[in-house]
Amino acid sequence: MNELRDWLRDGDPVASEPPLSEMDRRRMRQAIVTVGETQQSPFADWVRGSWGVATVVIGLTIAVGTTRWFTPGPDVRQAHVDAPSVAVPEHVTRRQVQLIAPGGTRVIWIFNADFKP
Numbered sequence: 266m267n268e269l270r271d272w273l274r275d276g277d278p279v280a281s282e283p284p285l286s287e288m289d290r291r292r293m294r295q296a297i298v299t300v301g302e303t304q305q306s307p308f309a310d311w312v313r314g315s316w317g318v319a320t321v322v323i324g325l326t327i328a329v330g331t332t333r334w335f336t337p338g339p340d341v342r343q344a345h346v347d348a349p350s351v352a353v354p355e356h357v358t359r360r361q362v363q364l365i366a367p368g369g370t371r372v373i374w375i376f377n378a379d380f381k382p
Contacts, residue, residue: 274280285293360376 362374362376364372364374366372
């Protein structure tokens with residue numbers, strides 16, 4: 266690390282120059298102050314304002330797009346499903362549990378009191 270610093274110091278052309286005179290420093294300061302005090306053109310204000318408006322529009326577009334992206338779609342289910350009919354004796358009460366997953370998977374458990382394995 267010290268080698269690199271030494272190489273940069275040895276190769277610096279400004280290190281061997283004498284310091285600026287007081288008159289040169291005043292002239293540079295005056296040029297900086299003059300540039301800072303000049304009034305900007307109305308075009309610069311218009312450009313800055315249009316950048317601000319463009320930023321707000323892009324932000325709102327992203328916000329609306331992400332809310333539409335993460336909003337779930339309408340729940341689409343089939344209106345009529347032909348299922349095989351099973352004859353159930355009248356004296357037996359049938360209990361069942363249904364589970365419907367968001368992806369459309371449906372699981373139905375039917376509990377049979379007369380079941381014997």
